[in-house]
Amino acid sequence: MDPLRTEPIQRASAARIAPAAALVGLLLLIAVCSALGQQAAEPQLFSQSAKATLERNFRSPDLSYLLLDGSGKVLAERWATPPDLAQQAVSPGSLVKPFLAIAYGEQHGGRFPTVRCLGTESRCWLPRGHGNLVLEEAIAQSCNAYFLELAAGVDRKRAAQSLSRYGLAGPPITASAESLAGLGSAWQETPLAWARAYLQLVNEQQLPLQSRIVKGMLGSAAHGTARAVDAALGRNAALAKTGTASCSHTPRGAADGFTVVLYPAAQPRLLLLVRVHGVTGAASAKVAGAMLRSLGAGER
Numbered sequence: 001m002d003p004l005r006t007e008p009i010q011r012a013s014a015a016r017i018a019p020a021a022a023l024v025g026l027l028l029l030i031a032v033c034s035a036l037g038q039q040a041a042e043p044q045l046f047s048q049s050a051k052a053t054l055e056r057n058f059r060s061p062d063l064s065y066l067l068l069d070g071s072g073k074v075l076a077e078r079w080a081t082p083p084d085l086a087q088q089a090v091s092p093g094s095l096v097k098p099f100l101a102i103a104y105g106e107q108h109g110g111r112f113p114t115v116r117c118l119g120t121e122s123r124c125w126l127p128r129g130h131g132n133l134v135l136e137e138a139i140a141q142s143c144n145a146y147f148l149e150l151a152a153g154v155d156r157k158r159a160a161q162s163l164s165r166y167g168l169a170g171p172p173i174t175a176s177a178e179s180l181a182g183l184g185s186a187w188q189e190t191p192l193a194w195a196r197a198y199l200q201l202v203n204e205q206q207l208p209l210q211s212r213i214v215k216g217m218l219g220s221a222a223h224g225t226a227r228a229v230d231a232a233l234g235r236n237a238a239l240a241k242t243g244t245a246s247c248s249h250t251p252r253g254a255a256d257g258f259t260v261v262l263y264p265a266a267q268p269r270l271l272l273l274v275r276v277h278g279v280t281g282a283a284s285a286k287v288a289g290a291m292l293r294s295l296g297a298g299e300r
C-alpha cells in the first residue's frame with residue numbers, strides 16, 4: 001500500500017513520512033541560512049562583500065547608513081562626514097521612543113498606561129488619531145500622543161541613569177517633554193550610539209520590559225510604520241523602528257527619514273540604521289528593506 005494514501009493517524013505511515021519531512025525541513029533551513037551563513041563562517045569576507053554590494057546598489061547621496069553585526073562591530077558604513085563617518089550626533093525623531101519607554105517602565109514598576117490618541121489635537125502625526133493604544137501598538141504605530149504622555153511622567157535624572165546603561169547621553173536635563181518623545185532636535189547621539197543601544201535593547205529581550213518593546217518593533221515591521229521592511233523580507237522577518245526628524249541638510253528638505261532594522265527577528269545577526277534625506281521614516285523603511293534584501297536577507 002502507498003504509505004502516503006493511508007490515514008495520517010496510522011503510526012507506521014507517520015514513522016515513514018517523518019524522516020522525509022525532517023529532511024525537507026533541514027534542506028529548507030540550509031537554503032534559508034546559506035546567504036547569511038558565510039557571515040558566521042567568514043566574517044571578514046561577508047563584511048567586504050556587504051560593503052561592495054551596498055556601495056554598488058545604493059549610491060544616492062541622500063542616503064546615509066551604518067551596518068553592524070550582532071556583536072556591534074561595524075561591517076559597512078557611509079555617513080555624512082567621512083572619514084569620521086558616524087561620529088556626528090543626530091536627532092533621529094521617533095527612534096528615541098523605545099528608550100523613553102525603558103526609562104518610564106523602570107520608574108513605574110513595568111506598568112504602562114493605555115492612552116487615547118485623538119490625532120491632531122493630541123499632537124500626533126496621524127490626523128485622525130490612533131484611538132486607544134497600549135505600549136506595543138504605540139511603538140508599532142509610533143504614536144506621538146502615547147509617548148508625550150510617557151515623557152510627562154518621567155523623572156529626568158533617573159531617566160539619564162537608565163539611558164546611560166544603553167550608552168546614551170540622553171537629552172539635556174532641561175529639555176522639553178517633546179524632546180524626550182522625539183519631537184524636536186534636543187536629543188542627539190551619534191548614529192553608532194543609537195545603533196548599539198538598539199542592539200543592547202534587543203539582546204535583553206528575555207527581560208519583561210524589553211520583551212514588550214521588542215514585540216512593538218516586531219509589529220512595526222509587520223504592520224506599523226516600518227511595514228515596508230517585512231514587505232521586502234517576509235512576514236515577521238525583522239524588528240524595526242522608524243523616525244521622522246527635521247532635516248539637518250543644506251538645502252533643507254521636508255524631513256529626514258530614519259529606520260533601524262534588526263535581522264533576523266528571532267536572533268539578530270545584522271543591524272542596519274539608515275537616514276534618507278527628504279523623506280519620512282516610513283519611506284526610509286523601504287530603502288532599509290531593499291538594502292538588507294540585497295545582502296541576502298529574506299531569501300528562501
Ligand SMILES: [Zn+2]
Pocket residue numbers: 117118119124125126129130131142143144145146
Ligand atoms: Zn497617535
